[in-house]
Amino acid sequence: MKKSTLASLICIALSAGALSGCDFYDEPSTSETITDTTPEPTPDEPTAFVSTTAELIAAIDTAETGDFIGLSTTGDFSNTGTIILDKAITLISADALGNILEVDGDTTTDQAVFTGAVCIDIPTEAVETLNDGNQVRISNIAFENIIMDSCGSGESTSNSIINIGKVGKGKTAVLLDNLTFDGTSFTETTGSSDAWVYSRGLVDLSDSTFTNKSENAQSILYLNCGSSTSRGGSNDDPRGSTFTGNTFSLAGLNSAGVVKAATIGVPSNLGQDNKNCATTFTDNTFENFTYLISETSDPSTALYDVFGDTVLTDNTLVNDLDDTTTPPVTGTTDPKNVDELNAAILAATAGSTITLGAGDDYDFSAGTITIDKAIKLVGEDGALITGTACIDVLDAAVGTEISNITFTEITLDVCGDTSGSSSNSIINIGKVGKDKLGVTLDKLNFDGAEFIEPTGSSDAWIYSRGLVDISDSIFANKSADAQNILYLNCGSSASRGGSNSDPRGSIFSNNTFALAEFNASGMTKAATIGVPSNLGQEDKNCATTFTANTFTNFSALISTTEDNSTALYDVFGDTTESENILESTPTEEPVLPLNVAEINAAIVAAESGATITLGAGDQYDYSSGVITIDKAIKLVGQEGATISGNTCIDVVDGAAGAEISNITFANDAIALCGTTDDAKEAVINIQKVGEDEMPIILTDLTFNTTLITSQDQIENKGAWIRSYGFINLTNSSFTTQDSGLQNDLVKLTCSSSKGKMGTLIDGNLFSIAGADAKETAAIKIGDSSSGAIKDADNENNCNVTVSNNTFTGYTFDIVNSVGSSGARDAAIFARLESESTNQFPGNTFN
Structure with a gap:
């Protein structure tokens, strides 16, 4: 903001008396050029003469560039809703005989009156029409008892009475003149950018009166200068909006009020390139404001000049105060508790x-x-x-x-x-x-x-x-x-x-x-x-x-x-x-359980989501006992962590979402696993566990089956993994199955709904050695009888996907029967895709 020192001194000298013409900005230099367009000469008679809202809307619809629509001073223009002016026409008052009433000098005339729920929208979409001198004009019309609400559409909406979009190309302004706004009975919104006139474009406002503005609603004018159209379509050679010969008046003096005659610019745009307003205020009168202009939102300041580039000339500030030279420095309060603090906030101004x-x-x-x-x-x-x-x-x-x-x-x-x-x-x-x-x-x-x-x-x-x-x-x-x-x-x-x-x-x-x-x-x-x-x-x-x-x-x-x-x-x-x-610096290394009893104690103490890590080395002995997982923990091994002997993992109710990863299983026995009625013979026994999107995750596991060489080491034809639930088995390896033993590497039983939830076996390695006549499989899905998977509901609706695995050495690839003699080992022993809900894509059989 540039202040004129001489002007400031003159205003200070006048501060003891009536204040008139106090303006604190330099006048524009003689080198500045403001390009004005010459409005269409006003005819004596309008192109169309209207007395009702319906007639007005119809006349606007059929109007052509340059038309004048006369609004009868005795007409009824209440609750017209949104009036869209998207062409270069003029709305102006006319007497009962249809003669245009144009104000000449100080002459007063009757005016057509808009009341109730009404707004006039000059939309952004009209920018290609409203340029090169083709102007919208609203002249000699009054606004009384207005109910304000949203006006416009899309990005060019505001809570206003006149809403001007991004129009102004070619330095062609919207013309508003000789308008009268009496806010005595207005119903208006109180948002920081709500205003009687809101403009994103170029507007010239002259000889108009804005009176009885409520102290509870914020602005008479709000100029959003985010678009170059507000500067006439040019950032390099701006021509901002002009305001001449108007009166802006509050209903009463309120030195603590937040209401502005004009907010000039969007506060959040301060400091951004090409967001300034470059407005000019000349010969306007501001009544019942304490201060004329400030670059901050000081209480009772008429003009909030966000960018500090407004030019003032010959404006008058009218109030009953002695000192209105500059806004005061906002003071502070000294509240001692929350109640006093709230009282201070309530009394404070923005x-x-x-x-x-x-x-x-x-x-x-x-x-x-x-x-x-x-x-x-x-x-x-x-x-x-x-x-x-x-x-x-x-x-x-x-x-x-x-x-x-x-x-x-x-x-x-x-x-x-x-x-x-x-x-x-x-x-x-x-x-x-x-x-x-x-x-x-x-x-x-x-x-x-x-x-x-x-x-x-x-x-x-x-x-x-x-x-x-x-x-x-x-x-x-x-x-x-x-x-x-x-x-x-x-x-x-x-x-x-x-x-x-x-x-x-x-x-x-x-x-x-x-x-x-x-x-x-x-x-x-x-x-x-x-x-x-x-x-x-x-x-x-x-x-x-x-x-x-x-x-x-x-x-x-x-x-x-x-x-x-x-x-x-x-x-x-x-x-x-x-x-x-x-x-991310862990405070200390986790304490690793030394044996199965300590693993179980750690699980009991853990919250869902916790990770329990098994150690690798001679000091860790996981060779005897049952590890019971009853919550969604992660059981993770250090590199080389091994479960051996007859130790098994029993996954029971409550463990949906649990994960077992990075562990080697080198068992020399497959025993009954668990203490419940659903205990089964397995190294990993998954009971009826699983929820939607919460399978048991088995990943990065290694199964060394070579230590089991006799059927006596396998209780009741047990499996290495047996599941009645919902599992995802990925990126694991099983080496090397013995075709002379009757047991499966993975055995899925689908008698429970949990077993039909979409089990996935993907990206694993399975291998077998020998060519004996024992019924065995890398993956068995469902129960069998006489060497064939049963043709029954539980077996046909298992909903299991076996994909992208590699099988080496198996006699059969994918079969639902291994027969009763000869080699009887299969990579996938299950109901076939054509007869079940199972899917077997992308597997490799060597």
Whole structure:
């Protein structure tokens, strides 16, 4: 903003008396050129004369470029809804005889009146029509008792009475002149960008009166200068909107009010290239505002000049105050507790700074701190929020900043409006984010060492339904039992800056997110980014950015699935990350069980998802006993870990999703495995276990069958793996089966519904030696009788896929009968694909 020193001095000198013509910006230099178009001369009679809404809509539909539509001053234009002006025509008042009433100088005339639910939309789509001097004009019309609502369509929508889209190409402005807006009985919305006139394009407004603006609704004019059309279609040679000879008046003087005569620019666009407005205000009068212009959203300032490039000339500020030279520096308050803090927030105006004090005199340990406007909540060094206190940022608090506060010894509970915008959190952010301006959190410190927090999947230290930027903050000592530090619910477009077509997601930079200790099997996240149940739905994504953050004690940085110990659960897969650091240092090596008894003790003590590791070496003896798995743990071997002797693994009810991997089985006996009624002869006995998408995972296993040389070592024709449940067996090897022994490497029984859930055997190696006459198989699916798989429901509906395996040395490849004499060994002994639900693709038989 360039201020004229001389003009400022003159205004100060006049401050003791009536203020007139105080303007603080230089007039445009003589080198500047503003290109104006000459409006169509006004005829005495209109092209069409209308007295009702229906006649008006019909006349607009049939109008051609240059037409004038006269609106009768005695007509009824109530509740017209949306009037679309997408061609270069003029709406103007006409008397009862059909003569156009044009204002000449100070002459006043009667006016046609719009009332009720009405808006006039000049849509972006008309940009190719409204240029080269072809202008829309609205002249000498009044607006009374208006009910404001959404006006326009798509990206060019606003809550307004006149909505102007991205028109202005060729420096052709929309013309508004001699209009009258009386807000006495308006019903209007209160959003930060809602306005009587909202423009994304080029508009020239002159000789109009805006009176009785409510102090509860924010702007008379809102100029969104994000498009070059607002600068006449040119960034290099801009021609901004002009406002001449108008009166902008509040209903009453309110020195603390947030209402503006004009918000000139979108605050969130500040600092971006080609987003300026370049407007000119000349010879306007501003009544009941305290200050004329400011580059910040100061209370009671007529013009909020976001980009500081507005030019003022000969404007008048009318009020009863003595000093209106500059907006004051916003003061701070000194609340001592949550109740006093809420009172300070309630009394504050948008843009105010409220300081959170530090020391024994301050107690912010109980209650909800509610922020309902764009304040700055700044802590003194050492400022603390503790106990059951939380911060609830409401939807209207666009532009709120919270900084330099520490959170310790927190008890998390419900924060926010329980009707739908609440969460179990410390900071709960509503649907804040319109015009790409959200909530800023900076230099916050969360120490979770003594937090008491719930463990729900969406509970979090910070929960946001809107746009939030977090920087230079520390989140430390997060418990491995509670799920999220951040939870981003992106169901609202507010989380994308208010736009689905041009999203601007939340930004996280230079923060530290740290678990209290390393936990490779934990479900805790630095951030859950998106709501998992929204995956696949339109306009629910987050579009977040994580830059230069540090993640400590997580195993992996980012995943699109909810993997254990992953810092960022990126539900929609649209997160952008760069320059982030993953610091993962386990605090100590796990203690490995020495024998089967210790394995079972470890399983009893473990939570679902835990990993229990079997050791490799002479000190580990896993040669006797039954290992019982009754929960979804991972039983993993170090390289070379071996189960031997008659030891077996019994997988029982409750273990759906369990995993057994990287173990060698070198048994010299196959014994009865388990203590329940479903105990069976096997090395791995899978009982009736499994749930949808939760099979028992068997992977990277090695079975050395060569130590069993006699049928006496196999109880009741036992199998190496016997399953009545739902399993996935992958990447494992079985060497080398003896054709002289009656036993199977893998035996599947489908009498249980769990055994029909889609078992997969894929990518394994099976081999056999000899050519004896024993009935045996690498994989047997179902029960047999007299050397043939039974033709029965249980055998025909096993739903097993055997794929991409390699079988070496077997007499038969895939058969449903091995006969009663001769060599009777088969690679796959099962009902055939043509007669069952089984599938056998991609296998190799050598």
